[in-house]
Structures are given as structure tokens and as C-alpha cells.
Amino acid sequence: MAVLWLFFPLATPIVAVKQYMWRLFEQHSCWHTGIMIKIPNAKMKQWLKIERIPGLLASVYIKATRMGIDNYYRPVAEEIVSNMNQGLILDLGTGPGYLPVEIVKKASDVNIIGVDLSRKLIKAARANAAKAGLEHQLTFEVGNSARLRFKDESFDMVISTGMLHSLKKPVAVFRETYRVLKNGGQAWFYDPAIIAPHGGKEWKASLTFHEKFFFKLFTGLKIHQPAKPLSLQKIRSIIEATDFKDYQIDDLKDEVRIKMKKVYIST
DSSP: OHHHHHHHHHHHHHHHHHHHHHHHHHHTEEEETTEEEEOOHHHHHHHHOOOSOOGGGHHHHHHHHHTTIIIIIHHHHHHHHHHOSEEEEEEETOTTOHHHHHHHHHOTEEEEEEEESOHHHHHHHHHHHHHTTOTTTEEEEEOOTTSOOSOTTOEEEEEEESOGGGOSOHHHHHHHHHHHEEEEEEEEEEESOOOOGGGGHHHHHHOOHHHHHHHHHHHHTTSSOOOOOOOHHHHHHHHHTSSOOEEEEEEOSSOEEEEEEOOOOOO
């Protein structure tokens, strides 16, 4: 009984994962006279790619990003504020909202809208804004970066950290970024965000039993995989498929930093 009681809280999520994998199997294979024919591996990987942080891993991600406030988000916020200290910023893949919070702490004339696919992370971002007393400058909402609800030329700047590598349609996201930017506005994409120093030992030690279990489960099933930066060639091909003409790419050791500027001549 004790063993059953221990694993009962895990039963429903485990069943959900099994059902998810079975649906994946059914949709990406077909049977003919007893022979299973698999879809090419590249297509399968693209279909499997998950853009949002799975709900079961939300708390794991929140703990990891919280540890990156001092060594990552705060320095990035300082860099952004030095470039733009007033206006409206859009943060794509905002997560728990740590970067927007750090930005508006340093710039009282900046307002930020953060967008993320994960409802749990948006809920956490709103809570973090409230805790910091910055709700009047920060708005967080669930949304898809490839299909933004905003009007053309709504933002003075668009930022994103740690999202690019996970996108299924990066060209669509960059095109939407260009559309919602004002003329002369800049878009900064930093990816992947290196937020856990020293191999993340402190972060791993902070995880509960349930968090460790699901992290290992999703990693083992390759539903969640360690972030890796895209190649420079791939990044250039994405940018060149959009209307961005003025851009620079800085290739750091474990992170790529892309800065693009919207410039067009009206007729």
C-alpha cells in the first residue's frame, strides 16, 4: 500500500504521457500487411519539436531561470536599457518574466508586453510582476510568436532570449517581428540563454522528486532536449527569408546574439 500511495500522484501524468506517445505513433506511422512504414526521421523530429515548455516541466524551468537573474537577465537588461530607455517593448518567449522585470526596474519609461505559449509560465510572470510592484509597466499574455495579435508597427523594440532554437517556424516568427516593429526599431534574439552557471548543480539540487522524475522522463523520451544554438548558416538563411536587411550576428561560445533593425524607405 505504501508503494502504491507513493506513486499514485504520478499515475495520471504517466498515463497522459503514454497516450501522447501512442497518438504520436499512430499519426506518424502506417500499417500495411503487417509492415510498419516510418516517416523520414527529419520530418519526425520537426513534428516532435515542442515550442512551449511542457506543463509538467514548468516548475523545473522556473527554478532554472530564477537562478539566472543575477548572472544573465540583469546584465542583458542593462544592455537593453542602454539602447532604449523609453517606449514599448515586446518580449517573445517571455517565460516567467524575469527579463522584463529587470528591464523596467531600470527604466520607468519603458512598458513591456511578454508573450509565451505556456499558460503556467504566463501565470508565473504575472505573479513576479505583482511581487515586484511593476504591474503598471508589465503585461503578460498567452500567445504564439508566429501569429501575433498586434497591429503593424506597434513596438519600439522586440526581444527574445532562449527561444529561437525551439521554434518550428522561425521564419514566420522573424516576419511577424518585422511587421510589429516600428521603422527604425530593433529586434534582439539571444539564443540559447545560458542561465545556469557551473553546470546547473544548484538548480538540480533544488528539484523535488516529482520534478526530477518528469525531467528525466521527458529527456529520456527526447521530448525535451538540451538547448543548442542554430548554426550561423541556418540563422542567416532565416533572416534572409524576411525583410530584415540590416543585421549582425555575434557568435559567442555557447550563445548566438542576433541584432536586427527594421529600415524601409516609404514611397
